[in-house]
Amino acid sequence: MFGEWVARFRADAGLTHHDLATREVLSAEELREIESGTTAPARCTATYLDRRFGAKGRLTNAWARATINTHLAGGASPYELDTSAHTIREFSPGTVPVPLQTHDYGTALRRFAGNTGRRGRLWNRSGDLRVVVNETAVRTLVGGAGVMREQLRRLVNTIHGSGLHFQVIPNRVADHPCPMGPFRLLSLGPAYTVAHVVAPYGDGQLITAPSEIQAFSDLFEDLCGAALSMADSLTLLADAASGLEPNPSPKAIGRGSETNRVGGLTTLSTIAR
Numbered sequence: 001m002f003g004e005w006v007a008r009f010r011a012d013a014g015l016t017h018h019d020l021a022t023r024e025v026l027s028a029e030e031l032r033e034i035e036s037g038t039t040a041p042a043r044c045t046a047t048y049l050d051r052r053f054g055a056k057g058r059l060t061n062a063w064a065r066a067t068i069n070t071h072l073a074g075g076a077s078p079y080e081l082d083t084s085a086h087t088i089r090e091f092s093p094g095t096v097p098v099p100l101q102t103h104d105y106g107t108a109l110r111r112f113a114g115n116t117g118r119r120g121r122l123w124n125r126s127g128d129l130r131v132v133v134n135e136t137a138v139r140t141l142v143g144g145a146g147v148m149r150e151q152l153r154r155l156v157n158t159i160h161g162s163g164l165h166f167q168v169i170p171n172r173v174a175d176h177p178c179p180m181g182p183f184r185l186l187s188l189g190p191a192y193t194v195a196h197v198v199a200p201y202g203d204g205q206l207i208t209a210p211s212e213i214q215a216f217s218d219l220f221e222d223l224c225g226a227a228l229s230m231a232d233s234l235t236l237l238a239d240a241a242s243g244l245e246p247n248p249s250p251k252a253i254g255r256g257s258e259t260n261r262v263g264g265l266t267t268l269s270t271i272a273r
Helices: 003-015 029-038 043-053 059-076 078-084 103-112 134-139 145-161 210-226 229-240 254-262
Strands: 089-092 127-136 164-169 183-189 194-197 204-205
Touching: 003 029, 003 043, 043 059, 059 078, 059 183, 059 194, 078 183, 078 194, 078 204, 089 210, 103 145, 103 210, 127 134, 127 194, 127 210, 134 164, 145 164, 164 210, 164 229, 164 254, 183 210, 194 210, 204 210
Parallel strands: 089 127, 127 164
Antiparallel strands: 089 183, 183 194, 194 204
16 A cells, blocks of 8 residues: 555654645645545655655655556546656547647537547646647648637647647658557556557556557657657648638638638538537
8 A cells, every 4th residue: 555655664764744744745634644545645745755755766656556556446537547647648640639639629529429539638737748640630620720720729839838749640651650549658657657548439448567568658659750750740730720821812702712721631620510
């Protein structure tokens, strides 16, 4: 139990509950509850305690193991682990991942999927997020040109203003490393990562076997290698957004003008509306 680890490290260090209490992270009473097992701490608390004890990741790993076991025992959705992960790696072949979606883009996707699309939380930037998408995700119009333009602009601004690592695999890549569907890797501790195979309906499958986790990790690195660099991916996103700017011609009216602007791009706008 994680609380027993905390109590052991605290005793070995000769520290009291009040010695470890901080206004920002936890109180002495909360620490007592963690040690007794009545409270499950957040990742930031486990990280703080690991650092204070000089545990070199051992306490963080104990917390990650306990968090994963509790999650599996309770049968919760894999998406519930997102807030516990310090790093999320995600391959999303055909759509912008949920944590980076605008409201209108996500709404259009849910309409298209009959409101059965995947769940998830918006990225709160508390952890690292690495994303790889196919160029299809950038070029497919979801909700119309205006909705897609705003989505692409949001991506560009997010990449500029945060630690988001975003890469695009161009359509010209002949030997794609991953013909399968989307998957995610959630790292909770230095030695604890789980894989989440995303399904078009429902919550998908959570994988914990170390050999399979390593295979997914290797596959994600292969995807990064096949993708454009971050700089080139950013340029592609910006160019795609610029290509969706409204036609300045006053003679362009009706739906025909939008068709001219987007050319031969795939569109979900008619279905999603």
